[in-house]
Amino acid sequence: MSDGGQVHKGGGDSSQDDEHQQPEAAAGASTGEDTKELLDDVDELLDEIDDVLEENAEEFVRAYVQKGGQ
Amino acid sequence: MSSALGGGLTPKFVGVETEFGITVDGPSEVNPVLASSLVVGAYRLPGDGDVGFDHSDEHPMRDARRAEVPDPHEPVVDDELGLANTVLTNGARFYVDHAHPEYATPECANARDLVIWDKAGERILEDAARRATATLPPGSRVLIHKNNTDGKGAAYGMHENYLVSRAVPFGRLTRELLPFFVSRPVYAGAGRLGTEFDRDVPFQLSQRADFFEVEVGLETTLKRPLMNTRDEPHADPDRYRRLHVINGDATLCEVATLVKVGAMLLVLDVIEEGSLPAMPGLAHPVEAFQQVSHDLTCSRPLRMDDGSRMTALEIQWVYLDACKRSVKERGVEDAVTREVLTRWETVLSTAADDPRRLSGLVDWATKLELLEGYRGRHGLDWDHDRLKMVDLQYHDVRQDKGLYQRLAARDRVERLVTDAEVAHAIERPPRDTRAWFRGECIRRFREQIVAAGWDSLIFDLGRDALQRVPMMEPGRGTEAQLGALLDEVSSAKELLDRLTR
Numbered sequence: 236m237s238d239g240g241q242v243h244k245g246g247g248d249s250s251q252d253d254e255h256q257q258p259e260a261a262a263g264a265s266t267g268e269d270t271k272e273l274l275d276d277v278d279e280l281l282d283e284i285d286d287v288l289e290e291n292a293e294e295f296v297r298a299y300v301q302k303g304g305q
Numbered sequence: 306m307s308s309a310l311g312g313g314l315t316p317k318f319v320g321v322e323t324e325f326g327i328t329v330d331g332p333s334e335v336n337p338v339l340a341s342s343l344v345v346g347a348y349r350l351p352g353d354g355d356v357g358f359d360h361s362d363e364h365p366m367r368d369a370r371r372a373e374v375p376d377p378h379e380p381v382v383d384d385e386l387g388l389a390n391t392v393l394t395n396g397a398r399f400y401v402d403h404a405h406p407e408y409a410t411p412e413c414a415n416a417r418d419l420v421i422w423d424k425a426g427e428r429i430l431e432d433a434a435r436r437a438t439a440t441l442p443p444g445s446r447v448l449i450h451k452n453n454t455d456g457k458g459a460a461y462g463m464h465e466n467y468l469v470s471r472a473v474p475f476g477r478l479t480r481e482l483l484p485f486f487v488s489r490p491v492y493a494g495a496g497r498l499g500t501e502f503d504r505d506v507p508f509q510l511s512q513r514a515d516f517f518e519v520e521v522g523l524e525t526t527l528k529r530p531l532m533n534t535r536d537e538p539h540a541d542p543d544r545y546r547r548l549h550v551i552n553g554d555a556t557l558c559e560v561a562t563l564v565k566v567g568a569m570l571l572v573l574d575v576i577e578e579g580s581l582p583a584m585p586g587l588a589h590p591v592e593a594f595q596q597v598s599h600d601l602t603c604s605r606p607l608r609m610d611d612g613s614r615m616t617a618l619e620i621q622w623v624y625l626d627a628c629k630r631s632v633k634e635r636g637v638e639d640a641v642t643r644e645v646l647t648r649w650e651t652v653l654s655t656a657a658d659d660p661r662r663l664s665g666l667v668d669w670a671t672k673l674e675l676l677e678g679y680r681g682r683h684g685l686d687w688d689h690d691r692l693k694m695v696d697l698q699y700h701d702v703r704q705d706k707g708l709y710q711r712l713a714a715r716d717r718v719e720r721l722v723t724d725a726e727v728a729h730a731i732e733r734p735p736r737d738t739r740a741w742f743r744g745e746c747i748r749r750f751r752e753q754i755v756a757a758g759w760d761s762l763i764f765d766l767g768r769d770a771l772q773r774v775p776m777m778e779p780g781r782g783t784e785a786q787l788g789a790l791l792d793e794v795s796s797a798k799e800l801l802d803r804l805t806r
């Protein structure tokens with residue numbers, strides 16, 4: 236179990252991943268043109284997240300505490 | 306339904322209960338039990354009477370491992386008295402459970418219907434939360450998330466319920482299902498940041514996996530077992546048991562929900578048939594479940610009890626192959642079964658090829674793509690609060706704010722059912738199970754129904770005694786069987802007179 240759990244991008248400490256690799260990793264292997272299209276797509280998506288994400292995100296997630304259930 | 310099965314197998318039915326996350330944002334101090342009650346209560350349409358839930362046939366502490374069947378008249382411990390608890394015209398139950406609003410779908414006869422009535426639940430919760438918000442002082446709002454953990458140590462459930470033949474011994478059911486449960490987060494996981502363990506796990510496939518501690522047991526809120534033994538069939542207990550599956554995640558992706566439930570239904574047929582090929586069990590099922598959840602490559606081998614090793618995908622292929630063979634031999638050709646097998650194969654092949662390409666098909670990969678993109682753009686650490694907000698807001702049921710809902714509206718995730726089908730399912734029950742009779746009676750005779758349960762309706766016709774209509778067969782009470790009768794009668798009294806004639 237101790238070997239479980241890395242977000243797999245080139246091994247190493249995932250919290251220090253090179254952020255420039257992220258879009259490629261997300262888009263997967265593809266041709267140059269496909270990649271560009273996917274990157275535009277991802278960009279649009281991220282714009283949208285910025286638009287709708289709760290403004291008080293930090294406060295919101297800290298206050299988000301649920302009672303246990305089943 | 307039974308004609309599609311072939312091979313004389315018991316017809317399978319499925320229903321799913323979801324405990325939703327609930328939070329009141331703003332100055333109002335509202336405890337979660339009260340907030341949940343507010344949400345469930347708010348959904349009742351103005352002028353509608355309240356149809357309560359009939360608990361008289363419930364035995365939540367009945368244990369599948371016990372040979373004897375307890376006295377059906379034993380008192381039932383009910384800690385929910387006084388809390389909102391209603392039955393809807395679509396045949397679903399909508400109530401408060403463990404400080405969460407809970408939606409239990411009506412009984413469905415196939416996996417595609419389950420997807421539709423599960424989606425209807427998201428819309429019902431969205432609507433109910435909006436109505437509840439309107440009752441709060443300005444600045445406060447009720448938010449609902451279809452998730453299973455707050456990431457701070459609390460978990461709450463998505464429970465699948467399958468009607469299975471009493472003839473299948475529980476021990477065999479357990480043995481043959483454990484490897485299936487352990488390996489299915491590959492497509493059935495809703496994904497989450499972080500872990501409940503003291504380890505470096507930035508992201509994992511399952512919301513629930515870290516909360517499981519034992520292989521088999523009756524509990525659902527502590528010492529959670531992979532195989533739950535609650536045996537409360539809400540049907541003829543001599544013929545059926547209810548398999549109560551508590552180890553799954555609430556899924557939003559329609560493909561994930563279809564395969565999660567559809568594969569289970571087919572696997573249960575194969576187990577009933579006795580045609581699952583011999584395979585080793587897992588050496589340590591609980592640890593393996595967490596190992597699968599923590600492995601984003603979907604490729605790490607799990608230790609089996611004969612000393613061999615198998616990956617989660619290899620285990621899933623054993624089940625898929627057995628289901629394909631069984632379906633072919635039984636001559637089952639319905640469209641939903643074909644779709645389940647095709648989608649199941651697609652998610653396994655895709656996961657084998659590159660698990661990241663499951664984005665748009667299953668929740669964990671879809672969410673991970675959002676998180677990685679967002680993290681890259683803003684240069685955030687994995688434990689940054691804004692990433693946690695993305696994780697949480699993925700599950701928000703609001704169509705204009707929930708990240709999954711936004712993706713679905715733009716067809717960035719694959720859809721299997723239409724908005725029109727979901728809209729219909731908000732108000733109407735499935736046509737081919739007893740839920741049809743329940744929902745239609747509530748729609749037409751609400752004033753005369755004092756309580757509704759999974760297996761009965763109780764009418765008050767103004768006579769000395771209340772009249773209880775038992776519905777012990779989940780496949781009886783369909784539109785085909787009772788549609789004409791319900792259309793002919795003009796009152797509940799006439800209906801009961803005709804039914805008991």
